[in-house]
Amino acid sequence: MLFQLSEEQQMIQQAARDFAKNECLPGVIERDEQQKFPYDQVMKLADLGFMGMMVSPEYGGAGLDTVSYVLAMEEISKIDASVSVCMSVNNSLVCYGLQQYGTEEQKQKYLVPLAQGKKDGKLYIGAFMLSEPEAGSDATSQRTIAEDMGDHYLLNGTKNWITNGSTASAYLVMAQTDASKGSKGINCLIVEKDWPGVTIAAKENKLGIRGSDTTTVMFTDVKVPKENRIGEDGFGFKFAMKTLAGGRIGIASQALGIASGSYELAKEYAKTRKAFGTEIMNHQAIAFKLADMATKVEAARLLCLKAAWEKDNHMDYTLSSSMAKVYASETAMWNSVEAVQIHGGYGYVKEYHVERLMRDAKITQIYEGTSEVQRIVISRSILK
DSSP, X not given: OOOOOOHHHHHHHHHHHHHIIIIISTTHHHHHHHTOOOHHHHHHHHHHTTTSTTSOGGGTOOOOOHHHHHXXXXXXXXXXXXXXXXXXXXXXXIIHHHHHHOOHHHIIIIIHHXXXXXXXXXXXOEEEEOOBTTBSSOTTOOOOEEEEOSSEEEEEEEEEEEETTTTOSEEEEEEESOGGGGGGGEEEEEEETTSTTEEEEEEOOOSSXXXXXXXXXXXXXXXXXXXXXXXXXXXXXXXXXXXXXXHHHHHHHHHXXXXXXXXXXXXXXXXXXXXXXXXGGGSHHHHHHHHHHHHHHHHHHHHHHHHHHHHHTTOOOHHHHHHHHHHHHHHHHHHHHHHHHHHGGGGGSGGGSHHHHHHHHHHTTTTTSOHHHHHHHHHHHHHO
16 A cells, blocks of 8 residues: 655645635635635636546546545635535536546537636536435435427426536536436436526525535526437436545545644644643643544545545445545534634634634535435445
8 A cells, every 4th residue: 555645646735735825715704704606716726727627638627636636625625615615516526427428529518618617718617406405315306307308308397405506607407307217217417507497596595615606596498408418318317326426525525624624723723822821732631632633634534535546446436435425524523613612712703714614514414415325325335
């Protein structure tokens, strides 16, 4: 086993660290309070090549490995998880799904601008639409309908909890075409935001990742050309599950970043804050908290890197990505709560950042497969 990062991977990690410090940290509290989408930051991520990190240069991407992606996600998530989730969805779900399963025509038309994050000088990112008002963890219960009209589909339905919902230009929409076939009757369609019949509802007022654009999107008689279907008829559910397995690596890395960011802030605070005549890091109660936080971060990081390594080596990473996500997300929650505790009263106010990290941490246990769903995946894998 080789635990040393390559020179290129270290450069990517440092670039992401510098970007987070110089571009994401200024104004992060205000963006959170105002629920302001980090437009400038995402545009600069596109300039760095971070919106299509794993996409082949042939299609406008950076051609990097998944390990580099994990490293970049961790560094950016330490500072602003609202920025990193935009990056995660575009990379892990949208670009990956199109590169892996799209036609050449679909790649040229949609993947190229998505990987570059821009088109005609404007932001161009994607959204992945699976969740519905009554279809969250039970993703087979799709009520969005894609009626086969011969040369096109007629799309009707509602999707909610959609990251990048109003800022994305291209949507990957799961819809039921033949209910009698169950999950095998679901298709994935590429839909453009400005097509007639697409309606975007108000932005959700969320607990955390408040800068991230989360909305409900409704479709009313949207005409989708047949050439915008990904894969064969009925491939949609399998497409979603295969794509989400990679997406879990992205969210696990986001959770890792929140966990490590919480630990680093708590450690620095413990070095300067004094109580009972000495820095609080010298009190065993605090030192032991930091020891546990550091250990959990290291374990979460190794799980994320293992899943990324398996993906890069074309191995089955379903189990490892679920393990990484459930452990990293629970570590994010635990570490952020402990960081607030170490900060005491200061941890409860916004200027010290840890209260935001605590609020951001919670969603990592929920989206792209809840912790309960991850345990289903893991238990089925180890018991089969």
